[in-house]
Amino acid sequence: MEHEITLVVNGTARRARVPARRLLSDCLRHDLGLTGTHVGCEHGVCGCCTVLLDGRPVRSCLTFAVTVDGAEITTVEGLADRDGRMSAVQRAFAECHGLQCGFCTPGFLCTVTALLKENPAPTDDEVVEGIAGNLCRCTGYQNIVKAVHRAAELLAEEA
Amino acid sequence: MKPPPFTYHAPRDLPAALRTLAEVGGKVLAGGQSLIPMLNMRLAAPGHVVDINRVAGLDGIEVSRAGVTVGALARHADVERAGAHPLLTWALKLVAHPAIRNRGTVVGSLVHADPAAELPAVLAVLGGHVRVARWDCGRVTFREIPAAEFFVGPMESAVGPGELAVSAFFPALEEGSGAAFHEVSRRHGDYALAGACAVVGVAGARVACIGVGGGPVVIDVGGDLSSAAARVRDAVDPDDDIHASAAYRRHLVGVLAERALRDAAREGAAARGA
Ligand SMILES: Cc1cc2nc3c(=O)[nH]c(=O)nc-3n(C[C@H](O)[C@H](O)[C@H](O)COP(=O)(O)OP(=O)(O)OC[C@H]3O[C@@H](n4cnc5c(N)ncnc54)[C@H](O)[C@@H]3O)c2cc1C
Ligand code: FES
Ligand code: FES
Numbered sequence: 001m002e003h004e005i006t007l008v009v010n011g012t013a014r015r016a017r018v019p020a021r022r023l024l025s026d027c028l029r030h031d032l033g034l035t036g037t038h039v040g041c042e043h044g045v046c047g048c049c050t051v052l053l054d055g056r057p058v059r060s061c062l063t064f065a066v067t068v069d070g071a072e073i074t075t076v077e078g079l080a081d082r083d084g085r086m087s088a089v090q091r092a093f094a095e096c097h098g099l100q101c102g103f104c105t106p107g108f109l110c111t112v113t114a115l116l117k118e119n120p121a122p123t124d125d126e127v128v129e130g131i132a133g134n135l136c137r138c139t140g141y142q143n144i145v146k147a148v149h150r151a152a153e154l155l156a157e158e159a
Numbered sequence: 160m161k162p163p164p165f166t167y168h169a170p171r172d173l174p175a176a177l178r179t180l181a182e183v184g185g186k187v188l189a190g191g192q193s194l195i196p197m198l199n200m201r202l203a204a205p206g207h208v209v210d211i212n213r214v215a216g217l218d219g220i221e222v223s224r225a226g227v228t229v230g231a232l233a234r235h236a237d238v239e240r241a242g243a244h245p246l247l248t249w250a251l252k253l254v255a256h257p258a259i260r261n262r263g264t265v266v267g268s269l270v271h272a273d274p275a276a277e278l279p280a281v282l283a284v285l286g287g288h289v290r291v292a293r294w295d296c297g298r299v300t301f302r303e304i305p306a307a308e309f310f311v312g313p314m315e316s317a318v319g320p321g322e323l324a325v326s327a328f329f330p331a332l333e334e335g336s337g338a339a340f341h342e343v344s345r346r347h348g349d350y351a352l353a354g355a356c357a358v359v360g361v362a363g364a365r366v367a368c369i370g371v372g373g374g375p376v377v378i379d380v381g382g383d384l385s386s387a388a389a390r391v392r393d394a395v396d397p398d399d400d401i402h403a404s405a406a407y408r409r410h411l412v413g414v415l416a417e418r419a420l421r422d423a424a425r426e427g428a429a430a431r432g433a
Contacts, residue, residue: 003167020167020208021198042160043196050258056236057258062195066167067188067212111258132347133256 005069009034010078018065025049027065028075036076036106040135047134050107051075057114076106079113088154089113089147098147100138107134112148121152162198168209173325176214177294180321183207187323189231192255192263193271217325226287226330231267231323235260244329246285246338246356250277253340256348266324269309272316272374275350277340280375282306284338284356284367287329293322301325310374336360337426339419342369343411345402352403353412355391357419359384359427366416371395371408384420388413 002017009032016031023042028034028051040046042061049061052074079087089112092098099105108131115122115130122130127148136144168183170176180187185207188194197203211217211231218232220241227243239251239260247265254260254268254277268278269289282289283306292301304317311317318324332338342354353370357380364380368391378394380387397408 001166019164021162021164023161023195023199026161042199044192044255044259047256047258053261056261058262059192059258061199062191062259063262064167064188064191064195064210066169067191067210115257129347130257133258 003066003069005066007032007065007068007070008072010074016065020064020066022065023061024051024063024065024068024073025060028060028073031065034075034077038103038106040103045135046104047107047111048104050110050134052110052114055114055117057111074110074113076109079109087113088158089116089151092147092151092154093144096143096147096150098139098144104134104136104138108136108144112151115148116152116155120155122148160199162195163201163204165205165208168207169213170209170211171213172215173217173292173323174294174299176209176211176323177292177299177321179207179209180323181294183209184320185209187211187270189267190234190263192259193267193273211323219326224331226285226328228326228328229265230326231264233265235263235265235268238265245332246340246358247278247281247329249338249340250281250356253277253342253351253354266327269327270316270318270324272310272312272314273350274313274372274374275352275354275370277342277351277354277356277369279306279310280354280356280367280369281340282327282329283310283375283377284358284365285330285332287327289316289318289324290326290328291318291322292325293319307377312373332358333360333362335427335431337423337428337430339422339426341415341419341422343415353397353408353415355412355416355419357416357423359420359423361427361431364420364424366391366420368395368412368416371397371412378416380420384417384424387420388417391416 038048040048044062051060186205188210217230219230221228222243288305338358340356342351344351355368357366367375367377392413397405399405
């Protein structure tokens with residue numbers, strides 16, 4: 001049986017017909033064509049699929065699309081301004097070389113966006129704790145940590 | 160890595176949820192942070208899934224002098240933020256990662272009954288209980304299951320088919336007592352290799368250990384903290400796996416129990432102004 005659902009994705013109401021077993025990650029990628037959300041492990045460990053659900057980071061691979069019918073979802077495609085300017089977090093990742101292959105990056109960007117909203121000036125320890133649920137096989141994390149601090153600076157300057 | 164098909168139910172209130180569970184059986188879906196990985200890996204294939212996320216009135220966190228009552232839809236992150244119980248708050252920081260804590264529920268973690276999970280140990284060491292509801296002859300009935308009877312075995316709780324756990328009660332720490340939780344895991348946020356939480360008060364000390372038995376292993380230490388590590392090592396029954404040997408876990412849990420008891424005792428003494 002298929003279910004008719006509406007998700008408010010990056011500010012736009014999107015409808016989809018999905019079976020109950022459709023993961024939110026697959027709904028975003030396949031039903032809605034938003035392939036920015038990446039899928040690594042599909043059991044909650046890698047963090048690549050992290051999106052914001054009503055503003056909070058969650059694993060889209062551990063969420064059924066039907067469960068969040070009606071909710072607001074922000075994906076990496078929705079982080080830039082309306083006029084297409086990258087968000088402070090995105091610019092900081094580019095500036096600090098916080099990515100190499102980029103596979104993990106959408107998950108990090110969503111996680112860090114929420115982290116800095118809750119804690120605009122995190123310590124080193126708080127940054128490491130905040131990104132501990134996201135795995136990166138390339139960078140060695142040093143530049144990601146730098147990027148988080150840089151994003152905090154940019155956000156403070158632009159506030 | 161996709162879940163097998165199932166029939167989906169999304170009841171809006173408790174009687175409807177319980178009626179559905181009574182009629183179709185099926186698996187309860189709360190935060191999904193343990194159930195969905197199992198479905199994705201095809202370790203479970205329930206015919207029916209009863210999603211309780213739309214059931215009204217289950218997300219409460221009620222604090223009284225006696226303790227904290229946590230509803231079935233209260234997420235780890237919300238209970239952590241509420242900061243209503245020092246030991247529960249401490250334990251929640253050790254559960255998985257923030258993104259998983261935003262969805263996973265405290266009650267779901269208790270029902271899931273992973274032997275390495277932190278929250279079952281907290282319920283057990285405090286002597287709390289879980290309130291369970293079912294549909295019985297046309298009405299909702301409740302029963303309360305004390306922690307000592309709740310954790311039946313690895314991944315098995317006393318919640319029966321057709322039943323829904325509606326809340327869990329964590330008793331407040333007695334005045335003048337202290338609590339602590341220590342664990343060791345391979346990576347921050349992973350399930351622990353072993354861990355121990357302790358409550359030390361005027362009347363005595365208790366410790367509950369994780370990762371070293373079929374469920375939380377509770378040991379009444381009484382007043383003698385010096386022999387606690389040895390007694391803990393005698394009481395537990397750890398397994399070997401790819402992460403650690405049984406002998407290492409046995410050693411480790413003794414060290415962690417001693418550390419938790421010492422910190423809890425110090426906190427208790429400070430609370431009494433001693
Ligand atoms: C990467 C990762 C790391 C994790 N690390 C840890 C960790 O370190 N420590 C830890 O404790 N947990 C950890 N977890 C598990 C997490 O805490 C889960 O949220 C929790 O175990 C289950 O809660 P849930 O609400 O997600 O339950 P669900 O996944 O929805 O359900 C789990 C089980 O309980 C049943 N159930 C749930 N709620 C009820 C209810 N109210 N009544 C009856 N049955 C119910 C379901 O039918 C199912 O069988 C981790 C999970 C992941 C993905
Ligand atoms: S794909 Fe979701 S956490 Fe890895
Ligand atoms: S940049 Fe390649 S995995 Fe992180």
